[in-house]
Amino acid sequence: MTRSITRRQALAAGAAAIAAPAAFAQAAAFPGKPIRLVVPYPPGGSSDIIARMVSNLLSDALKQPVLVDNRAGANGNLGADQVAKSAPDGYNLLLCDVGALAISPSVYGKLPFDPSKELRGVTMLAYSPHLLVVHPSVPASNLKELVALSKQKELNFAISGTGGANHLAGVALQQATGARWQYVPYKGGSQAIQDTVSGQCQVMMNGMLATLPHVQSGKLKLLGVSKKTRMPLIGDVPTIAEQGVPGYETGTWQGVLAPRGTPEAIVQRLNTELVRAIRNPDVRARLAGQGAEVVTMSPAEQDRFFTQERKRWGEVVAQAGIKID
Structure with missing residues (x-):
């Protein structure tokens, strides 16, 4: 059985036939x-x-x-x-x-x-996983202690912007642990790091690539990593999943x-x-x-x-x- 082709279908097919050589030529010349x-x-x-x-x-x-x-x-x-x-x-x-x-x-x-x-x-x-870090002055050495501290005193949590990946990582952690902190948004992760290093904010979760140098220099204290398994690069630091939040990975x-x-x-x-x-x-x-x-x-x-x-x-x-x- 044959099927008649509508005028619209014919026009669409014709347009595609015309456009195809143009797209091919554009790709062949790329980049110019x-x-x-x-x-x-x-x-x-x-x-x-x-x-x-x-x-x-x-x-x-x-x-x-x-x-x-x-x-x-x-x-x-x-x-x-x-x-x-x-x-x-x-x-x-x-x-x-x-x-x-x-x-x-x-x-x-x-x-x-x-x-x-x-x-x-x-x-x-x-x-790169997120690192859960705090300013060295924060009296907590693991996630459990940080959650307990957050219920006793106000903690500022630095984020790269409202609704960003590290903000949602903090929210997911709150939902799982009952932690309490105040989010402080910045225009990017580098500015959030700077204010946590200076002590204006006490807590942060941020990409390891940008954050690890500050941990290695002692300017930030590392409490956990948001990966399924531990990372030899950062020593014997437990994952957040190991610290009471099963399946947590960001x-x-x-x-x-x-x-x-x-x-x-x-x-x-x-x-x-x-x-x-x-x-x-x-x-x-x-x-x-x-x-x-x-x-x-x-x-x-x-x-x-x-x-x-x-x-x-x-x-x-x-x-x-x-x-x-």
Whole structure:
């Protein structure tokens, strides 16, 4: 049996036939100018550190400058929105904490963009667990003592921004332990670290990549790690799961995203070169020395990860009643 083709279907098929060669030509010529790698946080955080590790290698591979552009604001949403609204041609990319980006739709009532519809995955790059740290003056040496202390005196908990990954990590810990603390939001993880080091805040959970140097220098005291297993790099420090919160695991997932509609050939080229850059032995060794592990994904795998994280943290947000209009 034959089926007649409607005029609309014929027009759509014709448009696709016309667009395909144009997209192929665009991908074949890519890149023909500098690429902007937007980090939606201030310098010094985990995403910024990784962006600067891979940008030169990516530039060498693509034969074009790759410029790291810090666009901080609104807990990373300002820079993410700029990339989401940019031309889908591969020249504007977003390198951020993908988990934090997945949280935003649940927290922000008026988010100016929909990351699920306006951004697509290119690849994940690295994962590092959160470290639960306190200022050295805090009289607690483990999670149980910290929870007890939080019920006796007011503690300030530094976060990189309301609704960020480390904020939700703290909320999940509160829900599991009954701890009490006051969240103090900053414009990025590096500023949150600075105020915890100075003693203006007493508690923080932050990505290991940016936080470990301050633990090693003695400026912060480490109470636990949000990973399934202990990490030899930080000695005999127990996981948070071991300290009475079974299954507790959080962290920062740095990855690269592009505007949806970016030609598949360009996305795949970027995936190939970014994976090669992050797996560079020197980069891998530097990351491992700071507690981060290389984790790469295909574009489709990263999109699935984003969907899973959005569902997971949406439940935490709903239970905590966190909402920003």
